[in-house]
Amino acid sequence: MQPTDTRNPDYFHRVVDCQWGCPAHTDIPEYIRLIAQGRYADAYMLNRKSNVFPAILGRVCDRPCEPVCRRGRVEEKPVAICRLKRVAADLRGDIDHRLPTAPKEKNGKRVALIGAGCASLTVANDLAPLGYELVIYESLDKPGGLMRTNIPAFRLPVEVLDEEMDQILRMDVDLRLGQGIESMRDLLDNGGYDAVFVGTGAPKGKELNLPGRHDTQSVHIGIEWLESVAFGHLDSIGERVLIIGVGNTAMDCCRTSLRLGASDVKVMARKPRGFFKASDWELEDAEEEKVEIVVNHSPKEFVVEDGKLKGMVFDLMEYDIVDGRIMESRITGQEFFPCDDVILAIGQETAFPWVERDIGIDFDRWDVPIVDRVTYESTREGVFFGGDAAFGPENIIWAVEHGHQAAISIHKYCHGEPITERMPPGMNLLAAKMGIHEWSYSNDYEAAPRRAMQHMSLEKRFRKLDIEVELGFTPEQAAREAQRCLNCDIQTVFEAPLCIECDACVDICPVHCLTIAPNGEEDDLRERLTVPAQNLEQPLYVSAELPQTGRVMVKDEDLCVHCGLCAERCPTAAWDMQKSELLTPYVHHEAAGQPPRGSLGKPGGSQRNPASHRDRRDARLARREERA
Amino acid sequence: MSYIARPKVSHPALARNELGLTMRDYEGGMSTLCAGCGHDSITGALIQAVFELSIPPHRMGKLSGIGCSSKTPAYFAASSHGFNSVHGRMPSVSTGAAAVNGRLQYIGISGDGDSLSIGIGQFVHAMRRNLNMLYLIEDNGVYGLTKGQFSASADTGSTAKRGEVNEQQAIDPCLLAIASGCGFVARGFSGDRAQLAPLLKAGLSHRGFAMIDVISPCVTFNDHEGSTKSYRFTRENAYPIGHTDFIPPEVEIKAELGVGEAQRVQLHGGGSILLRKLDHEYDASDRSAALAYLSRRQGNGEVATGLLFVEEGGADMHELARLGETPLADLPYDRLCPGSGALADLQDRLR
Numbered sequence: 001m002q003p004t005d006t007r008n009p010d011y012f013h014r015v016v017d018c019q020w021g022c023p024a025h026t027d028i029p030e031y032i033r034l035i036a037q038g039r040y041a042d043a044y045m046l047n048r049k050s051n052v053f054p055a056i057l058g059r060v061c062d063r064p065c066e067p068v069c070r071r072g073r074v075e076e077k078p079v080a081i082c083r084l085k086r087v088a089a090d091l092r093g094d095i096d097h098r099l100p101t102a103p104k105e106k107n108g109k110r111v112a113l114i115g116a117g118c119a120s121l122t123v124a125n126d127l128a129p130l131g132y133e134l135v136i137y138e139s140l141d142k143p144g145g146l147m148r149t150n151i152p153a154f155r156l157p158v159e160v161l162d163e164e165m166d167q168i169l170r171m172d173v174d175l176r177l178g179q180g181i182e183s184m185r186d187l188l189d190n191g192g193y194d195a196v197f198v199g200t201g202a203p204k205g206k207e208l209n210l211p212g213r214h215d216t217q218s219v220h221i222g223i224e225w226l227e228s229v230a231f232g233h234l235d236s237i238g239e240r241v242l243i244i245g246v247g248n249t250a251m252d253c254c255r256t257s258l259r260l261g262a263s264d265v266k267v268m269a270r271k272p273r274g275f276f277k278a279s280d281w282e283l284e285d286a287e288e289e290k291v292e293i294v295v296n297h298s299p300k301e302f303v304v305e306d307g308k309l310k311g312m313v314f315d316l317m318e319y320d321i322v323d324g325r326i327m328e329s330r331i332t333g334q335e336f337f338p339c340d341d342v343i344l345a346i347g348q349e350t351a352f353p354w355v356e357r358d359i360g361i362d363f364d365r366w367d368v369p370i371v372d373r374v375t376y377e378s379t380r381e382g383v384f385f386g387g388d389a390a391f392g393p394e395n396i397i398w399a400v401e402h403g404h405q406a407a408i409s410i411h412k413y414c415h416g417e418p419i420t421e422r423m424p425p426g427m428n429l430l431a432a433k434m435g436i437h438e439w440s441y442s443n444d445y446e447a448a449p450r451r452a453m454q455h456m457s458l459e460k461r462f463r464k465l466d467i468e469v470e471l472g473f474t475p476e477q478a479a480r481e482a483q484r485c486l487n488c489d490i491q492t493v494f495e496a497p498l499c500i501e502c503d504a505c506v507d508i509c510p511v512h513c514l515t516i517a518p519n520g521e522e523d524d525l526r527e528r529l530t531v532p533a534q535n536l537e538q539p540l541y542v543s544a545e546l547p548q549t550g551r552v553m554v555k556d557e558d559l560c561v562h563c564g565l566c567a568e569r570c571p572t573a574a575w576d577m578q579k580s581e582l583l584t585p586y587v588h589h590e591a592a593g594q595p596p597r598g599s600l601g602k603p604g605g606s607q608r609n610p611a612s613h614r615d616r617r618d619a620r621l622a623r624r625e626e627r628a
Numbered sequence: 629m630s631y632i633a634r635p636k637v638s639h640p641a642l643a644r645n646e647l648g649l650t651m652r653d654y655e656g657g658m659s660t661l662c663a664g665c666g667h668d669s670i671t672g673a674l675i676q677a678v679f680e681l682s683i684p685p686h687r688m689g690k691l692s693g694i695g696c697s698s699k700t701p702a703y704f705a706a707s708s709h710g711f712n713s714v715h716g717r718m719p720s721v722s723t724g725a726a727a728v729n730g731r732l733q734y735i736g737i738s739g740d741g742d743s744l745s746i747g748i749g750q751f752v753h754a755m756r757r758n759l760n761m762l763y764l765i766e767d768n769g770v771y772g773l774t775k776g777q778f779s780a781s782a783d784t785g786s787t788a789k790r791g792e793v794n795e796q797q798a799i800d801p802c803l804l805a806i807a808s809g810c811g812f813v814a815r816g817f818s819g820d821r822a823q824l825a826p827l828l829k830a831g832l833s834h835r836g837f838a839m840i841d842v843i844s845p846c847v848t849f850n851d852h853e854g855s856t857k858s859y860r861f862t863r864e865n866a867y868p869i870g871h872t873d874f875i876p877p878e879v880e881i882k883a884e885l886g887v888g889e890a891q892r893v894q895l896h897g898g899g900s901i902l903l904r905k906l907d908h909e910y911d912a913s914d915r916s917a918a919l920a921y922l923s924r925r926q927g928n929g930e931v932a933t934g935l936l937f938v939e940e941g942g943a944d945m946h947e948l949a950r951l952g953e954t955p956l957a958d959l960p961y962d963r964l965c966p967g968s969g970a971l972a973d974l975q976d977r978l979r
Contacts, residue, residue, distance in 0.1 A: 074637055437631040445635030500859045501819055502664040502847065507672035510635045512642060512651075531639045548819075548863045559639055568630045571664025571847045 001522050001552075003544040006493070009427035012580040014539065015557050016488045018065035018081060023401040025425075025584050026050040028065060028081055029489040033441060035084055036482035038475070041095050043088035050584065052122050052168075052400050053147075055160045058086025059470065060151050062248075062279060062395035070486050073535070074511070074559055077450040079484045080473075087478040089160075100129040102171035107131035109414045112193040114181050117145020118396045119199030119387025121168050122403025126587045127410065128171035135193075136173060139180025141231075143169070145201050146388075147396065149227035150249065152256050153466035184355040188383070195382045195410045198369075199399070202388035204351040208244060208344050212302030218309035219302060222249045222345035229256055229465070238340020240264040242312055244299055247277040250345035254291045257343070259465045265291050266337065270298045270317060274324065285469065289458065300334065302342065311338035348393055368392060375419045376406040382413055407587040423590060426583035428598035431576070432490050432564075439577060441490050443564040445510070446483035487562045491580045494553055496544040498574035501551070505566035505575055506530065511559040514566060519545070519552045529556055633658050646682035654679050656703040661696060664851075666818035666844030666859075667766045671703045673821050674735070674764075677828035678705060681876075689725055689732040693718040693747060696773050697739030697766035697844075716747025719754035719763075723945070726759055729955035730946045733832060734761035741771050744780035744799045751801075755810040755837050760944040762831045763839045765801050766818075768846040769857035776849030787854030800926065805839040806919055806937050812838035813918075813937040814872070817862050818845065820933070827935060829874035835896035836944045843931065867930040869912075870905040893938050903935060912938050 006012060014020050018028040027046055034043035047054035051061075061082050069078030109132050113120035116138035124134050142148055144161055169175055181187050187196065205221035213219060218238065222245070228234040241262045243254045246269040254265045267286070269276060272295045276283065287293065297314035304310065316333040319326045350368060355361055360380035362370045369378055371385045378385055386402030388394060409419040432440045454471040461467050473481065506514045515529040525540065526533040533540060538558040545552060567575040583596035634655070642650040654675045659668050678688065688708035692698035694715035701710045709732065713721040722736050743751045743765050754763065769782040778786075778794045781801065786794050805813045812834040816824035824842065831838035843862050845851045851858045856865075877898040891903040891912065903912060911917050918937045925932040945951075956964060 444632040445637055447636060500664065500847075500851070501863075502666065502845070502859060503669040503672060503819070503821065504664050507668060508630075508634060510637055510652075511639045513639070531641055531643070534641065548860055561635060561637055563632065563635055565630055565632070565634065569663045569668075571662065 001519060001525060001540065001542045003496075003552075004539070004541045006541075009425050009582065011539070012427055012429070012489075012491050013425075013582050015491060015560075016580065016582075017068040017070050018079075019489070019582060021064045021068035022051075023064065023398045024050045024404065025401075025582060026065075027489070027582065029485055029487050030581075031088065032079070032081070032084055032482045032485040033487070035088055035478055036442070036485075038479075040088045040091040041093055041098070044092040044095060045098055047085055047088060049586075050400075050404075051397060052125050052403075053118065053164045053396070054085050055089030055164050056147060056156060057396060057400075058082060058084075058089050059160070060147075060156050061085070061397055064397065070488055070559070070561075071484060074486070074561060075449075079486075080450055080453070080481050083451075083453055083470075083473055084478060084481060087473045087475075090472050091475065099167050100125070100171065102128045103131045105131060106133050109133065109194045110135070110192060111410055111414070112137065112187060112191055112196045114187075114196065114198045115145060115200035115387075115389070116140075116143035116175060116177075117199050117201050117387060117399065118147060119201075119389070119399040119403045119406075120145075120197060121165060122400045123197050123199070123386065123407045123410065124171070124173050125168045126404060126407035128168070128173060130411065130588060130591050132414075134173045136175045137179050137181050138175065138177050141177050143175055143177065145199075146223075149230050150223050150252065152226065152252050152259075153230070154255070154259065154461065154469050155252070157466065157468050181354055184361070185359050188359065188380075194414045195384065197406055197410060198355075198378075198383065198385045198389050199387045199403070200350075200352075200389045202348045202350045202393045204349050205344065206347040206349065208299060208346060210299055210301050212304045215304040216302065216307060216309040218340060219342045219344065222253045222343050223348055225343055226252060226256060229260070234260070236260050237262050240339040241266070241341045241343065242337060242339045243267045243343045243345055245269075245277075245345035245347070246283075246293065247345060247347065248279060248282050249348070250343075251278050251282040251286045253343045253345050254286055255289055256465070257341075258289055258291070259462055262341075266339075267291055267293045268297050268299065268312075268314065268337070269293060269295045271326070272296055272319065272321075275326070285455075288455070289461075294337075297335065297337075298331075303336065309340065309342065311336055312342060313337075348388075350389055350392060374405070374422070375409045376402055377409055377413075377419060384409055404586060408585075408590050411587045411591055423585035423595050425585065426595055428581040428583055429491065429493065429578040430581065430598065432579050433567075433577065437568055439490070439564055440579065441487045442483065443487070443490075443562070443577075445486075445561055445563055446480070448480055448484060450484065451477045451481045486560075488560075489580050490562050490564070490577050492541075492555060492560065492562070492564075492566060493576050493578045494541070494543050494555070495574050495576070496546055496553065498572040499543075499546050499548075499553060500572055500574075501546055501548050502571060504569040504571065508565045508569045510563065510565070511561055513556045513558065513560050515554045515556075516546065516551050517554060518550075525554060526556075529554060531556070533558060630658055645679055647684060649679065649682075649685075651675055651679045654685065654705050656701075656706040659699075659703045661699065662772075662846075662848045664847040665696070666768060666842075666846070667697055667700055668703070669818040669821065670764065670766055670824070670842050670844055671700055673816075673818075673824045673828055674700075675704050676821070676825045677832060680825070681829055681832060683733055683832070687732055689729075689734045690737065691718050691722050691725065691734065692737045693739075693742040695739040695742045695771075696768075696846075697737055697764075698742060700737045700766065701735075716742050716745070716750055718742070719747065719750040719759070722759055722761055723754065723757065726761065726945060727949070727951060729957060730760065730951065730953065731955055734759070735832070736761050736763045738763065738765050740765060740767045740769060740779045740781040740801070744801060744804075748780075748799075752804070752808050755805060755808045755839065757945045758809075758811065758836045758942055758948065760836055760946065761838070762828070762834075763837060765839070765841045766844040767801065767841050767857070768844050768850055769798075769855070770846050770850040772846045772849050776846075781857075783856040786856040787852075789849050789852055791854070793854075800922070801839065801841045802936055803919060803922055803926075805841075806915060806922070810839050810937075811836045811939045811942045812935075814838075814840045814935045815931070815933045816840055816842045817866055817931075817933055818842055819859055819863060820866070823868065823872070823933065826872050826874045830872060830895065830899075830901045830935065833874065833895045833899045834938070834940070836942050843933075862931060865929060865931050867925055867932045869907050869910050869932055869934040869936070870903050872935045873902040873904070875900045875902055893940060896940055901935065901938065912936060915939070
């Protein structure tokens with residue numbers, strides 16, 4: 001294998017699994033360390049830089065970071081990253097003076113943002129400090145989009161939502177509530193905007209057109225029903241409720257039903273467990289509330305008598321499953337379930353009846369707009385899409401990242417710069433060594449299992465619709481959980497010319513991830529490691545040829561716990577621990593023409609930290625020459 | 629040394645031996661030796677060897693004298709028996725231990741100071757008695773614990789860290805062992821585990837005294853340009869006389885590898901050694917030829933490594949002294965202490 005090119009910022013970024021998995025590339029290990037130090041406000045601000053809504057996302061993020069967390073491979077459960085984020089938000093204190101502000105002097109550019117959801121708000125967050133005049137059009141009476149309408153208040157309190165939206169809206173953003181856009185053509189022709197951003201989400205719930213569907217008023221579409229509940233238009237439901245679908249919306253529907261008076265709530269799943277779309281933790285929370293999940297039942301018809309819903313008939317399904325994939329399915333019978341209401345939660349899609357099809361904004365054959373994956377520009381110049389509106393339903397954190405990228409495009413477009421020429425991300429490496437056995441992070445392994453989240457008791461939580469179920473971590477719980485983080489951003493950095501092949505690092509590594517071996521092709525090398533590297537998702541870090549024997553040092557990144565013992569036991573500092581810092585360019589960097597700088601003010605671009613091993617090595621070589 | 633202990637977390641796919649143990653179950657305390665010390669690498673090789681031989685940790689006895697090397701028993705097999713004895717007197721303590729319990733696997737770990745200076749008499753007599761044990765000399769040519777004076781194995785003409793030249797002759801423990809009648813003599817290098825681990829396994833399976841001299845660079849005081857026991861010098865001047873493969877008893881050797889070159893030696897302790905010679909003229913079973921050969925290589929400034937001499941079938945101390953097989957700890961009390969009457973009888977017989 002060729003020596004690993006660590007100058008490519010992606011290499012060390014990828015080692016930080018959580019940050020790599022997060023669409024917005026939030027610097028998770030760093031904010032967790034700040035939490036461990038009790039620096040909640042700093043942790044919040046670091047979070048806000050990339051994900052804009054730490055308090056909201058600390059509750060309802062889909063957490064793409066957690067399933068990929070290295071801790072989940074080393075032992076059973078990942079670090080409770082999402083809940084730690086919430087701790088920073090809960091305990092941050094007053095941070096108003098640290099928030100971005102809009103300049104009095106505007107830059108003369110006007111941008112229309114359609115839909116007041118997370119995508120548009122992120123664009124506003126990034127552009128307002130640069131002096132843009134921003135107008136948000138929202139068809140509903142309150143801003144927030146799906147964060148308000150689809151996420152029940154017992155998961156996301158309204159005050160939390162309002163507070164974080166206000167941080168953005170107060171930057172002179174012109175929010176026009178109850179003013180949905182009826183015609184895109186009209187807006188483009190007569191609005192007088194320099195650019196338009198569409199962040200209207202995926203507001204249309206999928207239909208289930210089975211016999212009897214429209215013969216009753218008791219069949220509801222999940223997201224519309226949740227919206228009615230959120231706005232107080234609905235405050236009751238029948239005793240017996242069937243939810244069709246097992247996604248996260250279904251989980252919100254079933255739990256909301258319980259709070260509106262239902263006593264027998266069943267979630268009807270077509271497939272067995274393991275094929276559910278809902279996140280595991282949302283399933284757990286629903287089951288804790290005694291929601292029954294009925295598997296292998298495929299909806300067949302609604303049974304309605306005299307306009308009154310009596311129940312539903314389901315086909316009983318049987319599946320042949322090989323290696324976790326359904327090979328074949330068959331119907332083995334039918335079953336009737338009596339019920340008073342049915343909520344359909346089988347997906348949602350985008351809807352653009354207000355975008356004319358002859359104005360240069362092209363749609364594909366599924367009626368989804370054609371949007372560039374890098375610039376977020378549609379086929380019409382100056383019109384950008386982001387969030388669920390761009391590529392269909394994803395989740396909040398993706399919408400935030402779309403917003404950041406669209407803001408860069410909008411800025412460049414408004415200033416006549418090519419939107420495809422964007423600053424690349426940089427990577428900064430900082431020495432983590434503070435003394436002979438001292439590091440700038442806590443390198444000992446915390447063996448504690450994942451802290452459990454305290455929940456409001458089952459008796460109390462149903463009394464009102466908006467009693468938050470999760471109580472958040474206490475500072476003590478947060479401190480312990482923070483120690484479970486493996487500090488994957490403190491990288492093991494190897495300098496082959498310094499190695500004397502003493503095996504000290506290989507022997508000390510608690511997870512046997514190091515090997516000194518003759519080089520070979522990747523497949524062969526993976527087999528010959530101290531413990532064969534079976535996880536092909538994780539790269540091998542291969543050194544240049546070692547000076548004494550010509551072998552190579554190979555590190556399997558898979559299970560490294562970043563304890564730093566390899567560097568501590570290395571007599572020549574060939575191994576060193578260095579903190580990698582991903583430098584993500586935002587629109588203000590583009591605007592200033594200055595790439596992001598590291599926390600010590602160092603520029604990015606994969607610079608090696610100057611002060612550590614190089615100097616020591618030079619000093620050693622000089623001494624050696626002197627003696628000779 | 630490190631402030632944190634080696635985390636208990638381990639690789640889920642770590643191999644297990646016949647006892648269901650992993651390498652990590654054969655670990656000991658955190659090393660307090662200098663980072664990069666050859667001794668730690670030997671510890672790693674020892675862990676690998678005892679793990680692969682599936683030796684139950686409680687059936688091992690680790691013994692040592694004084695010196696950096698003699699700290700090694702603390703760094704592996706934490707659940708084995710151990711005795712850190714007086715400087716140079718480990719062979720006597722081992723003799724006592726072996727006499728009362730011949731069923732443990734004894735591993736003595738010594739250094740060039742402990743074995744070739746203060747303890748050279750004990751070392752030679754342990755070979756003469758043919759104690760059943762693996763005896764390692766972690767050989768760095770320097771007194772590391774007292775800041776780098778030449779030891780008895782420092783080669784003539786090699787220099788200390790500050791440049792002083794050693795003018796005295798070196799004692800080569802391998803030549804000494806072969807000449808003293810030792811039945812298993814090998815030399816390894818801490819930086820070549822692929823060679824060292826099989827040698828350790830063979831030595832552990834040899835019935836009688838198995839002496840392995842392991843060149844083990846002292847990173848702090850003897851890893852410089854003028855050293856003949858540095859990582860670089862040893863890598864450049866090591867002369868492997870052959871590959872030694874240890875073959876466990878249950879594995880049948882299908883074909884003798886490299887006909888005419890491979891030599892198979894059946895070990896009394898179980899298993900066998902397959903020697904694949906790199907140098908045709910070398911015969912590891914000929915004591916006088918081995919002596920001549922090693923002296924010649926030494927004259928060329930080369931460090932011959934590998935299994936240098938092996939002779940199976942010699943009676944070990946237990947047989948020579950006609951000691952009972954049962955460890956004293958397992959004897960019933962009335963046999964262990966037959967009473968004052970028996971003592972009086974014995975004394976009468978000797979009057």
